[in-house]
Amino acid sequence: MADIRVPVLIVGGGVVGLSSSLFLTHHHVPHLLVERHPTTCIHPRARGVSGRTMELFRGLGLEDAIRRAGAELAKSNGFLMGKTLLGVLSGEGTAFRMPAPGATGGASPSPFGLAFAPSDASPTSAARCPQDRLEPVLLEAARARGGDLRFHMELVSFEQDASGVTAALLDRGTGETHTVRADYMIAADGAKSPIRNRLGVAMEGRGEISHQLNIYFQADLSELVKGREFSICTVDHPEVRGIFTSINNTDLWVFHAIYHPGLGEKPEDYPLERCVDLIRTALGIPDIAITIRSVLPWAATVSVAERFQHGRVFLAGDAAHLMPPWGGMGASTGIQDAHNLAWKLAAVLDGRAAPSLLSTYDVERRPVARLAAERSGNMGDRTGIVSPEKWAGSFKENFAPVGFRYHSAAVLAEADEKDERSEEDGTRAQPGEVACQELDGRPGTRAPHVWLEREGKRTSTLDLFGSSFVLLTGPDGASFCDAARAFGARSRVPLAAYTLGEGGDFRCEPSWTDAAGIEAGGAVLVRPDGFVAFRARGGVETPAHVLGDVLERILG
Numbered sequence: 001m002a003d004i005r006v007p008v009l010i011v012g013g014g015v016v017g018l019s020s021s022l023f024l025t026h027h028h029v030p031h032l033l034v035e036r037h038p039t040t041c042i043h044p045r046a047r048g049v050s051g052r053t054m055e056l057f058r059g060l061g062l063e064d065a066i067r068r069a070g071a072e073l074a075k076s077n078g079f080l081m082g083k084t085l086l087g088v089l090s091g092e093g094t095a096f097r098m099p100a101p102g103a104t105g106g107a108s109p110s111p112f113g114l115a116f117a118p119s120d121a122s123p124t125s126a127a128r129c130p131q132d133r134l135e136p137v138l139l140e141a142a143r144a145r146g147g148d149l150r151f152h153m154e155l156v157s158f159e160q161d162a163s164g165v166t167a168a169l170l171d172r173g174t175g176e177t178h179t180v181r182a183d184y185m186i187a188a189d190g191a192k193s194p195i196r197n198r199l200g201v202a203m204e205g206r207g208e209i210s211h212q213l214n215i216y217f218q219a220d221l222s223e224l225v226k227g228r229e230f231s232i233c234t235v236d237h238p239e240v241r242g243i244f245t246s247i248n249n250t251d252l253w254v255f256h257a258i259y260h261p262g263l264g265e266k267p268e269d270y271p272l273e274r275c276v277d278l279i280r281t282a283l284g285i286p287d288i289a290i291t292i293r294s295v296l297p298w299a300a301t302v303s304v305a306e307r308f309q310h311g312r313v314f315l316a317g318d319a320a321h322l323m324p325p326w327g328g329m330g331a332s333t334g335i336q337d338a339h340n341l342a343w344k345l346a347a348v349l350d351g352r353a354a355p356s357l358l359s360t361y362d363v364e365r366r367p368v369a370r371l372a373a374e375r376s377g378n379m380g381d382r383t384g385i386v387s388p389e390k391w392a393g394s395f396k397e398n399f400a401p402v403g404f405r406y407h408s409a410a411v412l413a414e415a416d417e418k419d420e421r422s423e424e425d426g427t428r429a430q431p432g433e434v435a436c437q438e439l440d441g442r443p444g445t446r447a448p449h450v451w452l453e454r455e456g457k458r459t460s461t462l463d464l465f466g467s468s469f470v471l472l473t474g475p476d477g478a479s480f481c482d483a484a485r486a487f488g489a490r491s492r493v494p495l496a497a498y499t500l501g502e503g504g505d506f507r508c509e510p511s512w513t514d515a516a517g518i519e520a521g522g523a524v525l526v527r528p529d530g531f532v533a534f535r536a537r538g539g540v541e542t543p544a545h546v547l548g549d550v551l552e553r554i555l556g
Contacts, residue, residue, distance in 0.1 A: 048328020070129030084284030210384025354556030475501030
């Protein structure tokens with residue numbers, strides 16, 4: 001007999017598990033999160049939060065808190081390369097600088113990496129926030145909003161059947177054991193994912209590229225870097241090769257030192273004294289005081305799980321895909337996994353959608369993960385560490401796309417597009433590019449951002465999404481909106497509707513019809529995750545019938 005019953009069990013309390021908790025709470029889904037460690041991460045690890053991910057945190061009301069937590073990194077700007085850090089900052093090297101946070105113009109907030117300048121594509125932009133500072137923000141918010149999160153609690157075993165998952169948990173503090181019965185389980189248990197391994201899930205891709213020691217250390221470099229703050233500095237010295245990354249631009253830093261298992265090297269060969277010597281050499285300052293705070297071995301890897309759904313178990317984050325940190329794609333991709341999955345679990349658990357909706361999680365997220373992993377891997381040199389020259393040379397390829405496009409049964413292709421869903425399960429992805437250059441209202445893309453105004457208050461179209469399906473029409477779409485509101489009132493599917501434009505529910509600038517590719521009487525149906533599910537370029541004769549058919553096809 002299970003002593004805990006819950007709709008969703010989340011295993012893993014890192015950024016992806018904590019985000020899963022927040023998104024499920026947002027959709028009113030009870031859940032239990034367990035994390036084997038007693039606290040959140042004590043190592044900085046990931047530092048970047050992409051523009052799309054900041055949109056998601058904006059929807060949770062956490063954008064400002066995350067920017068405050070990462071404020072010390074706000075000035076970090078660009079990639080440096082040279083023999084030592086001192087030499088590069090003295091002018092003996094090369095540098096590639098990005099548009100500074102808050103600058104005007106520049107790149108769009110790509111979901112695949114970090115672009116810090118504002119753009120017309122989004123109401124927000126990317127941010128930097130070290131993982132050891134981001135996780136406490138998410139944990140505090142998750143608990144304040146009613147999430148059941150239990151740290152120092154380890155998943156010991158699990159079994160699944162046709163109706164749910166039974167898991168055995170160990171309280172590592174008290175030694176007590178618990179049995180949990182859940183309808184579904186999210187495996188957000190990291191790169192070595194015991195759940196993925198127990199399921200026997202194969203990984204696809206290039207695999208391990210290089211092995212490094214992530215050395216988190218304290219050293220006062222404030223005067224050296226003042227006015228010359230950087231994000232990453234690649235050091236190529238005869239005695240050491242690696243990367244410096246800034247954590248607070250004063251006295252906290254990380255040095256990634258390469259080691260070679262193929263030559264018989266292992267992490268144990270690098271005691272603290274040797275790590276200090278390597279850092280001093282790479283800095284070019286032989287007598288500087290250094291304190292090692294932690295050393296974390298890791299492998300730069302390009303690898304994606306063959307499937308993200310296994311019965312009632314869903315892989316997310318590093319459990320589903322591994323990629324080097326270059327470009328800040330890994331954690332953000334995992335957070336977006338959680339966001340995609342949460343509304344689908346909520347709809348199925350509430351009886352508003354058939355379980356087949358959940359199969360679109362794998363179909364939609366796996367191609368995005370593959371693309372992000374490959375692009376991240378391509379930013380490294382032959383040794384597997386990020387190359388400023390390759391990063392700069394491939395800037396357009398890696399950062400120009402402002403979005404990606406889903407192809408699944410939860411997206412209705414337009415009449416002029418060939419729909420090649422599998423006759424077997426209706427979920428096979430259509431052919432086509434995952435990345436897209438424009439967010440123009442096409443089904444499968446993130447709905448366009450347009451600034452709206454009502455009663456003197458300014459908001460984004462993106463701020464209308466997150467809790468329900470939303471129908472947005474042009475200024476002549478009143479009949480479409482009336483049909484949507486009537487449908488929502490008599491069905492179990494939450495459905496909001498707004499006319500945008502002169503005389504509508506919101507005034508907008510620029511034109512919503514231009515941004516969404518519709519006529520004044522046309523409409524766009526947006527999913528709870530902000531992605532377009534259906535577009536009617538013009539008005540239709542029977543909008544109620546059309547909406548009912550569309551939602552039935554999406555939700556089953």
